[in-house]
Amino acid sequence: MLEIKGLEVIYQGVIQGLSDLSLKVPQGSIVALLGANGAGKTTTLKAISNFLPLEDGRVTKGTITLEGDNILKLAPHEIVRRGVFHVREGRYVFSDMTVEENLIAATFAKKGSQSRQAAFDEVYTYFPILSQRRRQMAGYLSGGEQQMLAIGRALVADPRVILLDEPSLGLAPLIVNEIFEIIARINREKKVSILLVEQNAMIALKYASYGYVLESGHSVLEGTTQDLAANKDIQKFYLGRVDEFEQA
Numbered sequence: 001m002l003e004i005k006g007l008e009v010i011y012q013g014v015i016q017g018l019s020d021l022s023l024k025v026p027q028g029s030i031v032a033l034l035g036a037n038g039a040g041k042t043t044t045l046k047a048i049s050n051f052l053p054l055e056d057g058r059v060t061k062g063t064i065t066l067e068g069d070n071i072l073k074l075a076p077h078e079i080v081r082r083g084v085f086h087v088r089e090g091r092y093v094f095s096d097m098t099v100e101e102n103l104i105a106a107t108f109a110k111k112g113s114q115s116r117q118a119a120f121d122e123v124y125t126y127f128p129i130l131s132q133r134r135r136q137m138a139g140y141l142s143g144g145e146q147q148m149l150a151i152g153r154a155l156v157a158d159p160r161v162i163l164l165d166e167p168s169l170g171l172a173p174l175i176v177n178e179i180f181e182i183i184a185r186i187n188r189e190k191k192v193s194i195l196l197v198e199q200n201a202m203i204a205l206k207y208a209s210y211g212y213v214l215e216s217g218h219s220v221l222e223g224t225t226q227d228l229a230a231n232k233d234i235q236k237f238y239l240g241r242v243d244e245f246e247q248a
């Protein structure tokens with residue numbers, strides 16, 4: 001279980017990124033973070049992976065625990081070693097390295113007894129297209145393939161939790177569905193928990209079991225995704241539906 005309690009984040013000493021945010025990601029679950037631009041979704045992921053100092057951001061209050069252990073002050077590579085892998089928005093892959101070299105670069109974080117080749121084979125089983133492209137420069141892959149590679153790099157690390165930021169960004173609906181089906185398989189088969197930030201609320205509510213709606217850095221609504229999908233405000237503001245009364 002990954003748990004955040006009362007988290008406050010301040011950028012550059014003055015800009016509030018999060019205020020009193022609490023949330024839980026139970027082991028093996030997919031939990032979605034929804035919210036408008038600037039609500040604090042990406043900041044939440046960066047606080048967990050400890051990427052905030054790169055942007056002059058700091059956690060000023062609260063705790064982040066993994067299986068009860070405080071991970072707040074750990075260095076980013078140590079957090080990866082504990083099994084928490086951040087797949088950043090914008091598909092961070094090494095564009096002038098091949099697909100396989102990108103996977104090799106992720107082995108620094110590999111733990112467990114699985115051999116390197118077995119880890120790569122697992123990635124290629126989930127994403128067969130990456131196997132066909134293994135000697136191709138990552139920069140020449142399509143956006144969808146780059147997203148697959150970014151997730152594949154996380155898989156090499158044998159994670160317990162993947163922090164997944166906007167995997168659908170800029171991708172066509174068909175490829176988004178394909179990627180989410182694979183994410184759901186990874187979650188089911190490998191029991192990897194996923195904390196998902198996703199602007200596409202429809203898809204987030206479909207694949208996650210629980211969700212939090214963030215506004216101004218804290219959670220204003222939480223619930224099962226079934227309940228959230230039935231909520232009138234969510235339907236209006238996130239799913240683009242207006243009720244019959246308003247349409248008349």
Ligand SMILES: Nc1ncnc2c1ncn2[C@@H]1O[C@H](COP(=O)(O)OP(=O)(O)OP(=O)(O)O)[C@@H](O)[C@H]1O
Pocket residue numbers: 011012015016017018035036037038039040041042043044055
């Ligand atoms: N590097 C930064 N420096 C200063 N302020 C920042 C920085 N990153 C984020 N913020 C501020 O922190 C708040 C939360 O931003 P964050 O990027 O976490 O929101 P978000 O919900 O992920 O938005 P989006 O959907 O647009 O990515 C916003 O007010 C934002 O302007």
